[in-house]
Amino acid sequence: MRPENRSLLLAALAAAAVFATGCLGYPDTVKPVKGFDLDRYLGKWYEVARLDHSFERGLSKVTAEYSLKGDGGVRVVNRGFDASEGKWEEAEGKAYFVEGPDKGYLKVSFFGPFYGSYAIFELDEDYRYAFVSGSDEDYLWFLSRTPTVSDELRARFVKKAKAAGFPTDELIFVEH
Secondary structure (H helix, E strand, O other): OOHHHHHHHHHHHHHHHHHHHHOOOOOOOOOOOOOOHHHHHHHHHHHEOOOOOOOOOOEEEEEEEEEEOOOOOEEEEEEEEEOOEEEEEEEEEEEEEEEOOOEEEEEEEEEEEEEEEEEEEEEOOOOOOEEEEEEOOOOOEEEEOOOOOHHHHHHHHHHHHHHHOHHHOEEOOOOO
């Protein structure tokens, strides 16, 4: 197996293991946004911050790109740079709404039938930034349409995440 295929396979297996145990749902302390508009959410997002996970460990310049699939779902392409290997890593997945298209709550899979939660609990009215949770307080992301954000927005994210019970002292702010 070629090294780049091996890395992708390992990332997919790690994500599958996480999502297989994570299941669906979201923390009681967050509520997915209502009035969600998928068309406005599509496109490229930069990962500003995250909690650490094996499937993203050591990656910088992380992005997520969302586009429509023919079956009504969402194609998800996550990409990040592994400086220790000197190469880009990429994983492609799929997402589907759990409770209707007007609620920012989807299930995402990067491997087979295993899905994890993707709950958007804060979204700028202009769709410039999003705070996203997984099934519990171990999964948290801060996404933005730009690779950098203001200090005020960064502080807002940390404050809201801390109030919701996320371990904000463990946040990784992604280098771009």
